[in-house]
Structure formats: C-alpha cells, structure tokens
Amino acid sequence: MHETTARAIVTAPKHLQKMKHADARTQQEREHLLCILAAVEGALMIGALSWAA
Incomplete structure (x- = not known):
C-alpha cells in the first residue's frame, strides 16, 4: 500500500x-x-487508511 x-x-x-x-x-x-487528480486523491485516502490501521 505504501509503495502504491x-x-x-x-x-x-x-x-x-x-x-x-x-x-x-x-x-x-x-x-x-x-x-490524475482522482488517482492522487485515491492513493492518499488508501494510504491514510492503511497507516491509521
């Protein structure tokens, strides 16, 4: 997740x-x-969720 x-x-x-x-x-x-903006936003959301877990 972090690499993505x-x-x-x-x-x-x-x-x-x-x-x-x-x-x-x-x-x-x-x-x-x-x-591009949606991809970055999605990656940040996924990253934030995985880091919070």
Whole structure:
C-alpha cells in the first residue's frame, strides 16, 4: 500500500508537467487532469487508511 501511494504521488507531477507544456485546453486534457487528480486523491485516502490501521 505504501509503495502504491508513493508511486501515485511521484508520478502525478511528471504527468502534470507534460500537460503544462502541451496546454491546448482541450476536453481530453481536462479529463486527463481530473483522472490524475482522482488517482492522487485515491492513493492518499488508501494510504491514510492503511497507516491509521
């Protein structure tokens, strides 16, 4: 669990940086951004639950 959480947190900025430089403001970019943010949020939630247990 801890590695999965860390991987999501480390990977997200790389994807966001790529999007920043390729900013075309398309619906596809918006959906990709929401997916990245949901992945990070989910990883943090799972991480917090596993650390609390």
